[in-house]
Amino acid sequence: GDSVTQMEGPVTLSEEAFLTINCTYTATGYPSLFWYVQYPGEGLQLLLKATKADDKGSNKGFEATYRKETTSFHLEKGSVQVSDSAVYFCALMRRSNYKLTFGKGTLLTVNP
Amino acid sequence: GAGVSQSPSNKVTEKGKDVELRCDPISGHTALYWYRQSLGQGLEFLIYFQGNSAPDKSGLPSDRFSAERTGGSVSTLTIQRTQQEDSAVYLCASSSPSSGEETQYFGPGTRLLVL
Numbered sequence: 001g002d003s004v005t006q007m008e009g010p011v012t013l014s015e016e017a018f019l020t021i022n023c024t025y026t027a028t029g030y031p032s033l034f035w036y037v038q039y040p041g042e043g044l045q046l047l048l049k050a051t052k053a054d055d056k057g058s059n060k061g062f063e064a065t066y067r068k069e070t071t072s073f074h075l076e077k078g079s080v081q082v083s084d085s086a087v088y089f090c091a092l093m094r095r096s097n098y099k100l101t102f103g104k105g106t107l108l109t110v111n112p
Numbered sequence: 113g114a115g116v117s118q119s120p121s122n123k124v125t126e127k128g129k130d131v132e133l134r135c136d137p138i139s140g141h142t143a144l145y146w147y148r149q150s151l152g153q154g155l156e157f158l159i160y161f162q163g164n165s166a167p168d169k170s171g172l173p174s175d176r177f178s179a180e181r182t183g184g185s186v187s188t189l190t191i192q193r194t195q196q197e198d199s200a201v202y203l204c205a206s207s208s209p210s211s212g213e214e215t216q217y218f219g220p221g222t223r224l225l226v227l
Contacts, residue, residue, distance in 0.1 A: 043219060099168060
């Protein structure tokens with residue numbers, strides 16, 4: 001079945017540090033890939049997405065590239081801020097059933 | 113416009129009681145989803161509605177769980193004879209895949225505690 005594996009963390013960084021959160025997936029066909037973010041006390045929000053191989057999703061300084069050859073969708077940001085502290089979830093969706101399959105989530109804490 | 117709303121935001125119940133959780137999707141969204149978020153299991157898919165029908169109920173953990181959707185809008189998730197392992201945050205999401213919008217937008221969740 002479909003699965004998503006992401007680094008579990010927690011990840012602790014200083015402000016302005018470079019961020020990478022690794023995500024790999026297992027799925028048949030060509031799923032769409034997503035990063036969702038959950039800020040403290042808030043609901044899940046879409047951060048970015050990519051729907052086909054080599055697409056790059058980007059938002060709020062975050063980027064992720066859909067790599068079919070390595071089945072990966074790693075999240076990166078060049079300079080994190082304290083306000084980026086949150087839990088980040090990688091997810092895939094197959095268009096045959098529109099069900100999201102999530103990774104376990106990665107807690108990011110950014111210190112000033 | 114208004115996002116996905118869920119009620120109640122918190123629910124405390126005693127083991128063995130029935131509970132109903134409500135979801136109001138974004139207006140015009142044809143697809144509606146229920147997920148569960150718990151410490152041990154992470155985020156799990158429960159059920160998916162397209163219109164009022166549920167083509168995929170594969171994630172419902174037991175026959176104590178049921179869901180319905182009426183008028184292509186509001187959905188209710190019912191848990192009968194609640195157990196302590198049902199304690200979790202229940203999330204609802206909606207999307208409009210028929211119009212090309214496959215992104216799922218989530219509500220704030222209902223936090224259920226079974227004592």
